[in-house]
Amino acid sequence: MRRRALALWRMARPAQVLLILAVYWLGAAMALARGAAADGDALLAGAAVLLPVAASVHYANEYADAGTDARTERTPFSGGSGALADLGLSPRVAARATVGAAVVAGIALAVAVAAGVPATTLALLAAVLVVGWAYSLPPVRLVARGVGEGTNVLLGAVLLPAAGYATLARPGAATALAFVPFAWLVVPNLLATHYADRAADAATGKRTLAVRLSPRRLRALGLAFAAGYPGVVVLVAAAGALPPLVVAAHALALPAVAWAAGSLTRRRSPLPAVAAMATLATTTALAWTWLAHA
Template sequence: MPRPPVEPSPADAGPLPLRYLRATRLPFLSVTLFACLIGFGTAAQAGALQPGPALFTLALALVCHAAVNVLNDYYDALNGSDAANTERVFPYTGGSRCIQNGVLSLRQTRDFGLALLALTVLGGLALLARAPGLLGIGLIGVLAGWAYSAPPLALNARGLGEAAVALCFALVAVGADAVQRGVPAAGPLLAAAGYGVAVTAILYINQFPDWRADAAAGKRHWVVRLGPQRAAGLFVPLLAVAYALQALAILSGALPPLAAAVLGLLPLWRRAARELAAHAGAPGRLAAGIQATILAANLFGLLTAAALAFG
């Protein structure tokens, strides 16, 4: 059996730049990579893909996602949920632990998150020269990313975090496509809608180990509102929505028929659903289910992007 990942500590965190990098939760930015690839795929279908602007867009989207992760750590430190979280499944839930373990201070984390967000805004302004219609998409994305954790909106604490995640990851694809075409289009939104819900499944299953600490901190997301046993019953319907949206995108022509390849992921989703049903009330045993969900969601995005590239 592989050893579980070790939480960061000042002794092994390395120099300050590496500490900041750990706070971004870099491995989990992959979901943004695949959202961008879907947007690039829809642009390529329209004959509008340009490598230079695409790489700049991808880098900017990854910086934005990193900012959201860092600010989430900051606000969860302020509300006390990460400090109180004794049932976390590191590195998947409970934050990066950089603040709690003394790797970064609260102020360093806040300033880093705000700097990344400012960099996102500056980069977005540069892209407006190519696609003026990107302004609305960018404003929604940055606002939703900040408001996911930050008061007074604190969307995840109000049971709106799941919807915000699904929308934002679909909008990443819309924005990536818009930079290439010069104008936003409806097709990419539908093409990425199923993937956005698949990514939401990661957030959803990750809330189970955290729910007691989140409830104590006043974060009223779906798992807190329903309790773990009832909430586990919504995992499969959530996946059904992702597949229904994927089917709708194929039928409407927003995705090629090859995008139905995501059906091959059903055994992996089934494993995740079984793990959640069996261990919803035992967070320490959910690592396998969380891993299966992360893998399935990433593959959902990869297969959708590949369908656009080769279909």
């Protein structure tokens, strides 16, 4: 029982869940900064749905990638949690956890409806669950069809912050535009994360860009995204989607972006790219929060 409890905790990937909550809050803080009324009950109810949704998606990934993760050398940011292999447990543990967490999410969703959480938020969170499963699980298994990176961007940089925003206000074109720089940085983060697992991914049919591109071309792609990041921020700001303080918050990620660009394919750990993405999520969430209370 202890081994299973420990495995469930590790497979849920608590550090990633914290980042997921930060991105959910990023969307909510943006809505508050733009004049939306605060609704703590709705935000908490939405988060109560999001937590089991995130856990279910992570469990599904652990189940689907049990064979892949057993072949690779893990880092703190790639190769899955390793809980099944480390603790000698069957992938069925992850499969049952996937379903169990989804049931909890369904119950939380029913409570959220009663609490008045907007239907848009709940639809977005339901989409996170369905698309998150489709990323890993057959028969869809999007990561094996060459669209894994795009799916990840959609999940983490569009649907997730949009759900936070929609809890307090109706998202519009300006909302989506404000998410573009974060979505832009998710791509090099994925390149670095997948590069660490490229051999195991290739052996198990995962068609990531790190598998399909040579290291030279992958590095060129990462450099292109890093070089383009400041321009993307300037363009989005010029369109009126980012206030000056938030632009400054985006600039704070530049050192980590440069570090990530210089290390892609030259070091196995994706730490620099993860640091860039996490820095941007944190600084922009704090900037929007400050503006909301200014």
